[in-house]
Amino acid sequence: MFPHRGVPFDLPRPRSNAFTPSPMSQGTVSKGPNDADVQHTPDEFNPFEAMADRFDRASDILGLEEGVREVLRAPDREVIVSFPVLMDDGRVKVFKGYRVQHSFLRGPAKGGIRFAPDVHLDEVRALAAWMTWKCSVVNVPFGGGKGGVVCDPRTMSRGELERMTRRYTTAIMDVLGPERDVPAPDMNTNEQTMAWIMDTYSMHARRSTTAVVTGKPLSLGGSRGRTEATGRGVMIACREALKTLGMRPENTSAVVQGAGNVGGIGAQLLHREGYKVVSISDISGAIYNERGLDVPDVLSYIKQNRTLEGYTECDHLPHAEQLELECDLLAPCATENQITSKNVDRIQAKLIVEGANGPTTAAADKVLEERGTMVVPDILSNAGGVTVSYFEWVQDRMGYFWTEDIVNTRLEQSMVAAFNDVDKARRKYDVSMRIASYILAIDRVASVYRLRGLFG
Numbered sequence: 001m002f003p004h005r006g007v008p009f010d011l012p013r014p015r016s017n018a019f020t021p022s023p024m025s026q027g028t029v030s031k032g033p034n035d036a037d038v039q040h041t042p043d044e045f046n047p048f049e050a051m052a053d054r055f056d057r058a059s060d061i062l063g064l065e066e067g068v069r070e071v072l073r074a075p076d077r078e079v080i081v082s083f084p085v086l087m088d089d090g091r092v093k094v095f096k097g098y099r100v101q102h103s104f105l106r107g108p109a110k111g112g113i114r115f116a117p118d119v120h121l122d123e124v125r126a127l128a129a130w131m132t133w134k135c136s137v138v139n140v141p142f143g144g145g146k147g148g149v150v151c152d153p154r155t156m157s158r159g160e161l162e163r164m165t166r167r168y169t170t171a172i173m174d175v176l177g178p179e180r181d182v183p184a185p186d187m188n189t190n191e192q193t194m195a196w197i198m199d200t201y202s203m204h205a206r207r208s209t210t211a212v213v214t215g216k217p218l219s220l221g222g223s224r225g226r227t228e229a230t231g232r233g234v235m236i237a238c239r240e241a242l243k244t245l246g247m248r249p250e251n252t253s254a255v256v257q258g259a260g261n262v263g264g265i266g267a268q269l270l271h272r273e274g275y276k277v278v279s280i281s282d283i284s285g286a287i288y289n290e291r292g293l294d295v296p297d298v299l300s301y302i303k304q305n306r307t308l309e310g311y312t313e314c315d316h317l318p319h320a321e322q323l324e325l326e327c328d329l330l331a332p333c334a335t336e337n338q339i340t341s342k343n344v345d346r347i348q349a350k351l352i353v354e355g356a357n358g359p360t361t362a363a364a365d366k367v368l369e370e371r372g373t374m375v376v377p378d379i380l381s382n383a384g385g386v387t388v389s390y391f392e393w394v395q396d397r398m399g400y401f402w403t404e405d406i407v408n409t410r411l412e413q414s415m416v417a418a419f420n421d422v423d424k425a426r427r428k429y430d431v432s433m434r435i436a437s438y439i440l441a442i443d444r445v446a447s448v449y450r451l452r453g454l455f456g
């Protein structure tokens, strides 16, 4: 069902065992990539290495002390669990889940949970570290965490998904909590999943604990604007980037990869702002219309049919061709490792705004930098989601809920401030937006570490 997730479409599926600790057992807690027995095999498609490559470049520029560098690079805690779930046919199936908490220096760990058949530890490690840097870039008081369950949600019934979510939550519940670690939605999880997590946690805690998770339904302490927040943040990042390039939305053609929470809502908001969205994709492939797609119509088609397959008024393209389309703006909003050393020479977009986490490999980054293609990196451009998650956590703890206007205004202010902070660092250090974001993020986390005390 997810044949290409996390790898370029035209390649055999690379797998790295770099940093992967040996046998996973119930409740394993591993120290992570700094373990002495770990073997390092350079691998362009390993997301943790992609993160570490940028981390090292930014740390070199900052002249970060060796000890601090080691502390900030490695995850603080990794939990690996195996748990049984009763399937609809009466069988018991054992699932594997992860929760990686990369850093608590700036506050509780924060980050989504994804359900996918090929989710793996290095991916979750990278995603957790990216959360630390992202929260720092937008200056919200959280560290970074991420979770994953190896499963194929498309083949599971609602009951199976609920039982799996509840068992996973129970298995990792010791490390969760409003002041410990606060999950949120990611790929293939949504507000219903968050409601199950909140309920399971609350049953064990013997009190309703809304602030243990964000991205919940409104009636369970969710925030107005959270569902749209990541796509809205992507739209704001596009607008700010266009300004620096002297371009205007109405003269900008856009290609959006992914049609889920980030890509679908992002495309819709770009369309509303006057961009010509010429292509959108989902797992089945891409659609293209050079005159521009009717995005609301495309999204309602997907809602009805659960796929883009069969949509008319457009050409259908394979995934790989979508990324190489002639366009002004490319917004990869699906998954990791989409723009790589294999296809970067054929990417024609003038501007890349990353809605997904890790869609560009470090090797491709270097080519884009040399070519002068502007890339607004994930840890800045998709930070709208965690920003409104922070607002949700605050509202839950206050027990006082904001209007959508207030949420959107504060999100707008936060995204623009973060964009400007990164742009300032870019000019100061004469680096790309990506490296500038890492410099800003690492510097903020490192200064907190020094303030809290190096040897505590």
Ligand SMILES: NC(=O)C1=CN([C@@H]2O[C@H](COP(=O)(O)OP(=O)(O)OC[C@H]3O[C@@H](n4cnc5c(N)ncnc54)[C@H](OP(=O)(O)O)[C@@H]3O)[C@@H](O)[C@H]2O)C=CC1
Residues within 6 Å of the ligand: 004, 005, 006, 185, 186, 187, 188, 189, 230, 257, 258, 259, 260, 261, 262, 263, 281, 282, 283, 284, 306, 307, 319, 333, 334, 335, 336, 355, 356, 357, 358, 382, 383, 385, 386
């Ligand atoms: N949700 C959030 O708030 C945030 C998400 N992100 C990141 O954004 C990305 C997308 O997440 P989200 O939108 O929540 O996930 P969803 O599950 O809502 O949507 C994912 C979308 O990507 C499509 N897709 C999956 N694989 C491919 C592929 N290989 N090529 C093209 N399309 C593909 C899916 O198609 P189909 O439906 O057919 O499977 C679906 O349209 C992830 O990297 C996530 O980590 C980042 C910040 C916050």
Ligand SMILES: O=C(O)CCC(=O)C(=O)O
Residues within 6 Å of the ligand: 110, 111, 112, 113, 131, 134, 182, 183, 184, 185, 186, 214, 215, 357, 382, 383, 385, 386, 387, 389
């Ligand atoms: O909203 C959140 O807490 C995190 C969202 C997320 O997983 C991400 O930004 O990658």
